[in-house]
C-alpha cells in the first residue's frame with residue numbers, strides 16, 4: 001500500500017520550472033500561491049528532492065494562519081510532515097525545512113549515506129533508510145503509508161518527479177502554467193531524468209480540471225492506470 005501521490009509544479013509557458021542556473025523564480029502569482037497553500041494544508045505530507053532543497057532552501061510550511069488553525073482544530077500538526085529525498089544525506093543541517101515551523105520532518109536516505117551525515121540529520125529529523133545507492137521510492141512510500149500518510153504532495157524538482165513517473169508512483173499532476181517564457185535548453189522541466197524512449201511507456205494523462213489563475217492556467221491531470 002502507498003499514499004495517494006500528487007505532484008504540484010509551476011512552469012513557464014515554454015515548460016521550464018526555473019532558470020538554467022537553477023535559480024528559483026516566481027512563476028505563480030498570489031492566486032496560485034494561495035491555492036498551493038490550500039492543497040499543502042490538505043495533505044498529510046509534502047516531499048521534495050535534495051536538488052530543490054539545495055537550490056531553493058524551501059520551508060514547505062503552510063503560510064496561512066487560518067489554514068494552520070484549521071489543521072490544529074482537526075487534530076493535526078500545524079504543517080504537514082516535510083520530507084526530503086536525499087540519497088547521500090546532503091541536506092544542510094541549517095536548512096529551513098529542518099527549522100522553520102513545528103512538526104515532523106523526514107529525511108529519506110540510501111544505505112550509501114555516510115554515517116556521520118545520518119547522525120547529524122537525525123538530530124533534526126526522522127531518518128528513513130531505503131535503497132542501496134539512491135532512495136527506493138516505492139519502499140519509502142510504503143513506509144510513509146505505514147506511518148499514516150494517506151495524501152502526499154510532491155513539490156519537485158524535475159529529477160524526483162521523473163523517477164516517480166518512471167516507476168508508476170503518481171496519481172495526479174497539477175501543473176500551473178505561468179504567463180512567461182524562461183527559455184534555455186538546460187533549464188529544468190517538470191520531468192527531467194532520462195525520459196521515456198518508447199511510446200508505449202509514456203505516462204498517459206486525462207484532464208480532470210482547469211482554472212485560469214494569475215494570468216496563467218492551472219491544469220489538473222489524472223494519471224491513466226494501465
Ligand SMILES: NC(=O)C1=CN([C@@H]2O[C@H](COP(=O)(O)OP(=O)(O)OC[C@H]3O[C@@H](n4cnc5c(N)ncnc54)[C@H](O)[C@@H]3O)[C@@H](O)[C@H]2O)C=CC1
Pocket residue numbers: 008009010011017018019021022023024025027048049050051052053055056085086087088134135136137155156157158159160161163164188192
Ligand atoms: N517551479 C516549481 O514549481 C519548482 C521548481 N523547482 C526547481 O527544480 C530544481 C531542482 O530540481 P532537481 O535539480 O531536478 O532536483 P530534485 O529536487 O528533483 O532532487 C533530485 C535529487 O534527489 C535525489 N534522489 C534520491 N533518490 C532519488 C530517486 N529515487 N529518484 C530521484 N531523485 C532521487 C538525488 O540526489 C537527485 O539528484 C531547482 O531549480 C528548483 O528551483 C523545484 C520545485 C518546484
Ligand SMILES: Nc1nc(O)c(N)c(N[C@@H]2O[C@H](COP(=O)(O)O)[C@@H](O)[C@H]2O)n1
Pocket residue numbers: 009010024025026027028029033036048052056057058059060061155156
Ligand atoms: N507553486 C510554485 N510556484 C512558483 O512560482 C515557484 N517558484 C514554486 N517553487 C516551489 O516553492 C518552494 C518554496 O517553498 P516555501 O515558500 O519556502 O515554503 C520552492 O522550493 C519550490 O519547491 N512553487
